[in-house]
Amino acid sequence: MTPRPEATSTATTLGPDDVRTVGTPVDGHVPDVAPDLAWDDRRLHYDLVAPANRRRFTVIVVGTGLAGAGAAAALGELGYQVECFTLHDAPRRAHSVAAQGGINAARARKVDNDSLHRFVKDTVKGGDFRGREADAFRLAQESVRVIDHMNAIGAPFAREYGGRLATRSFGGVQVSRTYYTRGQTGQQLQVAGADALLRQVARGTVTLHTRQEMLDLVVADGRAQGVVVRDLVTGKVRAVTAHAVILATGGYGNIYDKSTLARNSNATAAWRAHRRGAYFANPAFVQFHPTALPLMSQWQSKTILMSESLRNDGRIWVPLRADDDRAPQDVPEDERDYYLERRYPTFGNLTPRDVASRAARERIDAGYGVGPLKNAVYLDFADAIARLGKDAVVARYSNLFHMYQQATGDDPLSTPMRIAPGAHFAMGGLWSDYDLMTSVPGLFVGGEVGWGYHGANRLGANSLLSACVDGWFTLPYAVPSYLAPLLGTPALAPDHDAVAESLDAVRSRTGRLLSTGGTQGPARFHRRLGEILYRSAGVTRTPEGLAEGIADVRALREEFWQDVRVTGEGDVLNQELERAGRVADYLEMAELLCVDALDRDESCGAHFRADHQTPGGEAQRDDAAWCRVSAWESPAPGATDARFVRHDEPLTFQAVPLQTRNYA
Amino acid sequence: MKLTLEVWRQRDAVSPGAFETYEVTDATPEMTLLELLDRLNDQLVVEGREPVAFESDCREGICGCCGMDVDGRPHGPQANTPSCEQHVRSFQDGDRVVLEPLRSAAFPVVRDLVVDRSALDRVIQAGGHVAVDAGTAPDADATTVGYLTAEEALDFAACIGCGACVAACPNGSAMLFTGARITHLAKLPQTRAERGTRARSMVAQMEHDFGPCSTYGECAIVCPAGIPLSAIAAVGKERMRAFLRNRAD
Ligand SMILES: Cc1cc2nc3c(=O)[nH]c(=O)nc-3n(C[C@H](O)[C@H](O)[C@H](O)COP(=O)(O)OP(=O)(O)OC[C@H]3O[C@@H](n4cnc5c(N)ncnc54)[C@H](O)[C@@H]3O)c2cc1C
Ligand code: SF4
Ligand code: FES
Numbered sequence: 026m027t028p029r030p031e032a033t034s035t036a037t038t039l040g041p042d043d044v045r046t047v048g049t050p051v052d053g054h055v056p057d058v059a060p061d062l063a064w065d066d067r068r069l070h071y072d073l074v075a076p077a078n079r080r081r082f083t084v085i086v087v088g089t090g091l092a093g094a095g096a097a098a099a100l101g102e103l104g105y106q107v108e109c110f111t112l113h114d115a116p117r118r119a120h121s122v123a124a125q126g127g128i129n130a131a132r133a134r135k136v137d138n139d140s141l142h143r144f145v146k147d148t149v150k151g152g153d154f155r156g157r158e159a160d161a162f163r164l165a166q167e168s169v170r171v172i173d174h175m176n177a178i179g180a181p182f183a184r185e186y187g188g189r190l191a192t193r194s195f196g197g198v199q200v201s202r203t204y205y206t207r208g209q210t211g212q213q214l215q216v217a218g219a220d221a222l223l224r225q226v227a228r229g230t231v232t233l234h235t236r237q238e239m240l241d242l243v244v245a246d247g248r249a250q251g252v253v254v255r256d257l258v259t260g261k262v263r264a265v266t267a268h269a270v271i272l273a274t275g276g277y278g279n280i281y282d283k284s285t286l287a288r289n290s291n292a293t294a295a296w297r298a299h300r301r302g303a304y305f306a307n308p309a310f311v312q313f314h315p316t317a318l319p320l321m322s323q324w325q326s327k328t329i330l331m332s333e334s335l336r337n338d339g340r341i342w343v344p345l346r347a348d349d350d351r352a353p354q355d356v357p358e359d360e361r362d363y364y365l366e367r368r369y370p371t372f373g374n375l376t377p378r379d380v381a382s383r384a385a386r387e388r389i390d391a392g393y394g395v396g397p398l399k400n401a402v403y404l405d406f407a408d409a410i411a412r413l414g415k416d417a418v419v420a421r422y423s424n425l426f427h428m429y430q431q432a433t434g435d436d437p438l439s440t441p442m443r444i445a446p447g448a449h450f451a452m453g454g455l456w457s458d459y460d461l462m463t464s465v466p467g468l469f470v471g472g473e474v475g476w477g478y479h480g481a482n483r484l485g486a487n488s489l490l491s492a493c494v495d496g497w498f499t500l501p502y503a504v505p506s507y508l509a510p511l512l513g514t515p516a517l518a519p520d521h522d523a524v525a526e527s528l529d530a531v532r533s534r535t536g537r538l539l540s541t542g543g544t545q546g547p548a549r550f551h552r553r554l555g556e557i558l559y560r561s562a563g564v565t566r567t568p569e570g571l572a573e574g575i576a577d578v579r580a581l582r583e584e585f586w587q588d589v590r591v592t593g594e595g596d597v598l599n600q601e602l603e604r605a606g607r608v609a610d611y612l613e614m615a616e617l618l619c620v621d622a623l624d625r626d627e628s629c630g631a632h633f634r635a636d637h638q639t640p641g642g643e644a645q646r647d648d649a650a651w652c653r654v655s656a657w658e659s660p661a662p663g664a665t666d667a668r669f670v671r672h673d674e675p676l677t678f679q680a681v682p683l684q685t686r687n688y689a
Numbered sequence: 690m691k692l693t694l695e696v697w698r699q700r701d702a703v704s705p706g707a708f709e710t711y712e713v714t715d716a717t718p719e720m721t722l723l724e725l726l727d728r729l730n731d732q733l734v735v736e737g738r739e740p741v742a743f744e745s746d747c748r749e750g751i752c753g754c755c756g757m758d759v760d761g762r763p764h765g766p767q768a769n770t771p772s773c774e775q776h777v778r779s780f781q782d783g784d785r786v787v788l789e790p791l792r793s794a795a796f797p798v799v800r801d802l803v804v805d806r807s808a809l810d811r812v813i814q815a816g817g818h819v820a821v822d823a824g825t826a827p828d829a830d831a832t833t834v835g836y837l838t839a840e841e842a843l844d845f846a847a848c849i850g851c852g853a854c855v856a857a858c859p860n861g862s863a864m865l866f867t868g869a870r871i872t873h874l875a876k877l878p879q880t881r882a883e884r885g886t887r888a889r890s891m892v893a894q895m896e897h898d899f900g901p902c903s904t905y906g907e908c909a910i911v912c913p914a915g916i917p918l919s920a921i922a923a924v925g926k927e928r929m930r931a932f933l934r935n936r937a938d
Contacts, residue, residue: 099823113746115810117850118754123747134830170824177826178819179880181834181842181873188833206843212751213846220818227814235807258701258799287746322717324724329749428749431774434719497823546734548727592739597701598800600742601734 039572041624048670051304051656054458055159060680061142063159064166067459071502072509079104082508083267083516085252087239087294089116091211091489092472093273094218095496096504101225103501108265109222109231110254112238112289112603116219120275120287121472121492124211125332125425127195127203128175128489130168135192139200141165142680147198148487149681151377152452152480153630153646155307155654158678159459160477167498168490172204174497180217182206196333196378196485203486208332208424214489218496238603239294240531242270242301242468245523249298249468250516253527255535257603260596262531264524266517268508269467271500272298273492276451276473278311280611280618282555284448285317285330291607295455295474296614303463304656304672306456306476308614309622312483312631313564315381317447318432319401328447329432331404332425333485336374338409338418339442341365341385343402347392353403353441364388372688379482379631379644380688382446386564387642389445401443410438446564450488452479452631453621456656456674460503461495464656469504471495476654481630538605539595543588547605550585554608554615557581562622567635571623575616582612617657620669627651648683652676690716690777693785694729696741699798702805706798708787718778722765723748723755725777726788741788742801748773750913753849756856757802758789763853763911771851771913791856795863795899806852808898809866815894816887817870819880832879845873847914854908854916860900865908867895868920871927882938885931892928 056063056070074082082105086097089111097109113119131144144165149158172190176182182204183191195203206213225231236257243251243264251266277292278284299305316335317328342361349356364384366373376384385402394400409418415438419426426437433443454476461469461477472492479487517524561574585608593599628637628644629651637645654674660667691714699706713729720728723745730740746754755772759765765775780786788802796804834842846869854865871888874880902921909918 095823102822113754114744114806115753115850117810118746118752120747120752122752122849123749170826173826173829174821174823176829177821177879179846179874179877181839181846181877182829184834184836184839186836188835189830206846209751209843209847212849213843216846216850217819220813223810223814224818224820287752288748289746322719324717324720324728326721326724326727327748431750431770431776434776434778501823544735546731546740548731548734590734590737592734592737598742598803601740 039575041626044575044620045624045669045671046666048658048672051456051464051672051674052458053157053674054460055157056459060159061162063459064163068502071506074505074509074512076104078512080106081512082106083108084504085110085265085267085270086273087252087271088119088273088275088472088474089113089219089222090119090121090273090275090472091214091218091492092496093119093271094215094222095493096271096273096471096500097231098218098221098225099497099501100504101228101230104230107225107231108234108267110234110237110239110252112236112257114235116222116233117216119215119219120290121489122212122215123287124489125208125330126334127193127205127210127486128171128214128493129195129202129484129486130172130204130490131165131202132169132172133202135201137200139202143200144168144202146681148478148484149480149678150684150686151484152478152482153644153686154480154648154652154678154683155310155629155676156478156480157459157676158680163499164478164487164491164494167494170498171490171493175214175217175493178217178221180206180213193334198484211489214493239274240297240606241527242298243517243523243527244301244465245517245521248466251524253531255531258598260599262528262535264519264528266519266524268511268514268516269469269504271469271471271504272455272474273471273496274474276454277614278448278451280554280615281448281558282551283320283325283328285314285328288326291610292614293607293610296610298455298463298465298468299659301465303465303468304456304658305453305617306654306656307453307481307621308618308657309562309625309632310452310481310630311448312378312450312452313382313446314449315378315385315446316404316444317449319396319443319445320398321433328445329428330447330449331429331442331444333378335404335422335425338421339374339404339406340408341374341402341404343388343393343395353395353405362393369688376688377482378485379633382564383633385446396443401445403441404444405441406437407441450483452476452481452483456654460506461499462503462507467507469500471500481632535595535602535606538589538591538602538609541586541589541591543590545588546590547601547608550581550589551604551608551611553581554578554611558615558618562619565633565635566622568623571619574619575623578612578615578619582616585609585612617659617669621655621657624671625651625655646685652683690718690780690782692716692725692777692780695785695787696801697789698741698801701800702797716777718776720777721748721773722759722775722777723773742803744803745773750774751849753851756791756851756853758792758856760787763791763856764913768910769913769915771849791852793852793855793861795855795861796852809850809852809863811898812863812867812891812894813870816883816890817874819874820883834878838876842873842876845869845876845916845920848916849914851913853911853913855899857907857911858900858902859905859907860903862902863895863899864902864921864924865912865916867891868924869916872920872923875923875927884927884938885934886937888927888931892924
């Protein structure tokens, strides 16, 4: 799937200084206490809104995934007026529904020596020390309530025979802290959350607007005070104002076109907010999932994810000999290279995602890839079947096997699966402080649209958790504290200049897309953008490749605005128009993604720079220079200096001291 | 492979619709039905014509967005499989395939193959939820749930809300969908406080928007989540139980 990043000598000589300047640092507003006490301390100092006053405040929530549904429902339960938007026809369809593996929680009920602190240690270390330590503590602390709450509102978690919650170990950790419901954890949590949201809709605290896409943010008097949405069915564009805005619009992994994400996942809301002043943190941090399906044909629309729980029993290998064309069963045992077990004897097939993805990419690029396009590695269950019996293996993974068979036509019981790294999870996102507030006051983020917790590499099953914690248990504390001093202030008047300006911006952009009159549909641009990004900002990055990527993205963006063809009209359901708007935003964002990757002159987690590796081929961090978050500001349209501005947030680690990740 | 597609085209809810015929000459067996439409749409855009509107999102059988009638059958030829996991390998070279929106009075057409399934959410809104506010839940281990009970609840909780059952039903009933939800929640001890009210209000809303069930069983054949017909029997049982007990739980 991923062409190898070529370090060509013809590349431009673009260096970081040509594409960015360094601005003033940003403050994460982390409470000035030990990180494990930060959340208790902060909650104690938050301002409150009395119950009778809550209905005087309107809060906009964009997105109904785990984070959005949770935030909207929780604020509705508390008595705030909530205006909730989703581009889907029903809240349950949000992308969270697709998560399979499970949700972590630091409940530490067993005697496998798990604890809240160990959860934090795994999270911070897994993220290669590029996330905020205090945020990880909050995540751990609230995780207990998340499981209780989701269970109470109807998520049927897997149970032991004795009736207690079952857990499994997942995603490169050595304890058992992942709660799950078969391979449908995301679905069950999402449906429970969406139904809790509908309960508030029935109560009248939440007004739900389906099939409406947020296309701009309204910023007035320096505060986020509304959004501009387009009704996807009638094309009507309108503004809605409120006292605060929460974005819970998911991650941007789809920028790579072929990804494990749902096709409608996008970066538009986040990117439009960024263009209105919200800093974008670490856009280069994108996790490539090691167990995605490889590309098999030209029209394949995504790289479906096979849950990595498969790595608990599946063994990963490629033939010892390059360009080996034999069928897997014809390759004898001693001519197979179980490269993860060879390189990482302690963790073996369960090494963290970035390590597993990189190792696979390395083997594929070196010519050992398998399958018709030689772009995959094998995930083999033969040993597990011999050890546990076919029935036991089928019982563990039947739905995943079924899914694989549906997608490929192959039976994983008789022939090994083919897997490859695919763009998956966005660790970067809108920068926010400890209170989940962005650099635009009044604009909050929750879930994957934000940047918190995961650093440069997310541990499996921590993302559903972060979306739930943000939505149900952080925003309902932080947002009221922001609102309290605004009591008595009405929501922004609909005829305010800032509203008119945002409305105009959306209308003219939509009009421009519809009237460009070119020859290529937006889907083709998206495909080409994906190819550029896999090549230049994929699993392995080089300065030359990234410089080339920046140039390619700029050229493609120019071509887009000259040659895009958006058929149809603006006053009916027009999926081409929706697509075009999202691709246009990706084309802007892709440049920043490459700039961030070029600028961050180190390897960390999923951001692997070939020019920064240990002699053993592992990621070489540079803590002295880069133990910080890059929070980006884009140049204003028409600015004389067209460079991006990097604002740094330095990171400190107290509870989990900086150390080299080592999975050997 | 060459396939001839007869596709329902309809500009919006109020315009009349009609079939249009298209040809895709380079279809391949491993393509999904939706990728086949992507291919067709690419071709239509090149020709300067408007692509076919259809819904999809996850493309892996879990979000419930996709769904269309294929040769008169919701989702397509392969039983218990969503449209996004139907493959061109189910068709023969030279076949003519008819693609229509999910047909049901309760699902008005929005455009082409896209329908409005919000009637399903009205059933959930009527009572398919649990009245527990954030932060007030007891320890999840305080109530034990037997392994098998959890598994049974899951069998019903698997519904992806696609609406194919409604489109397959000669009466346009949403019994399988409603039954799946009622049964899932009724099986779990922690959600039982509103079991009676829930059954009453969900069934009332369902009867308001959809047709009655006369147990044709067509629904279970197309259901991509494999919801068993026993979900339907459970609706009657839960309703009767609620009636006899005349209490909230
Ligand atoms: C295949 C797959 C498997 C995964 N498995 C796991 C797992 O096992 N464990 C784990 O922890 N994590 C997993 N993840 C990651 C996890 O699912 C996501 O990070 C998480 O669900 C994101 O939730 P969210 O609420 O932030 O966003 P989403 O669920 O993506 O919700 C986004 C919402 O925003 C709306 N929206 C977006 N843009 C707009 C707009 N402009 N206007 C209006 N509405 C908009 C959408 O309609 C949607 O309602 C997986 C991810 C994938 C892709
Ligand atoms: S019961 Fe089956 S067919 Fe009906 S909505 Fe649910 S998943 Fe779809
Ligand atoms: S696209 Fe999600 S179920 Fe088919």
